[in-house]
Amino acid sequence: MRWNIFAIGKPKLDFARLGIDEYAARLKPFATVRIEYLKAATRADESRALLERSDGMLRVVLDERGDHVTSRGLAKKIDAWEQRGPRDFAVLIGGADGHTDELRQAADWTWSLSKLTLQHELALVVTLEQIYRAYTIKGGLPYHRD
Template identity: 40%
Template sequence: MRVKCLFVGKLKEPFFRDAAEHYVKKLGHFHKLEIVELKDAPSKLPPEEKRQREGRALLDALDPKDIAVILDERGKELPSRTLAANLQRWTEDPGRTPCFVIGGPFGHTDEVRKRADLLFALGKATWPHELCRVMLLEQLYRAASINRGLPYHHD
């Protein structure tokens, strides 16, 4: 049962790296987790050009068989149990792999959004993309725990 995560940029702050690694380790008990970090566009570029370059890189990195779950503030908010049910269904499909995608600090292009099988929001607020990575990994661990009947999640 594979799960893929596609992220633009590296985690720069040690506390984000530590938190992300904590959930990567825990999630690894349930799923074969593949993390792909794409290089972010040069900081000297204007925001729209950064978004375009990073968007092209994301689209190139997505496999046609990936179930693209694009994290975007315009996406659908899912309760943890709904995410768990979706994750269970997605990982049971032997021909496809759920791929959770977080862009850079300037967000996604329309082309990336169009590639989405699901636009997923972690809430209505805008979050720093590094924090989103930690929040996503925690939610994936929570979903896997729900699917295994572990007492991590409390309704």
């Protein structure tokens, strides 16, 4: 299982960088995580770059129009994906102007972290924490509490 996180723009907030590093490290026993930051550009160019980088992978697009799931629901979704066998997953995090319709249509799943709009660095931290939480749920570890 390999998680490829493609995000527009490098994190500038120190606490976000620390959170990203923390949860990427916590995920190592469960899955390979690679984070790649792409250059900010026009929305069309950003979406095109995200599509190119994620070609051939199961695409999870973060978007406010996406599905809301519980942490347990995410764990079940990841488990189902793993059962089907794709090895590479791509989480696509857009820039300030979001994604194009073309990118949203290319998604295997569109996921909304919240009804709130989150700054992309915070969205990255929350995404990594929720993927980590899903693996602890799947493993029966005591991190998640209902």
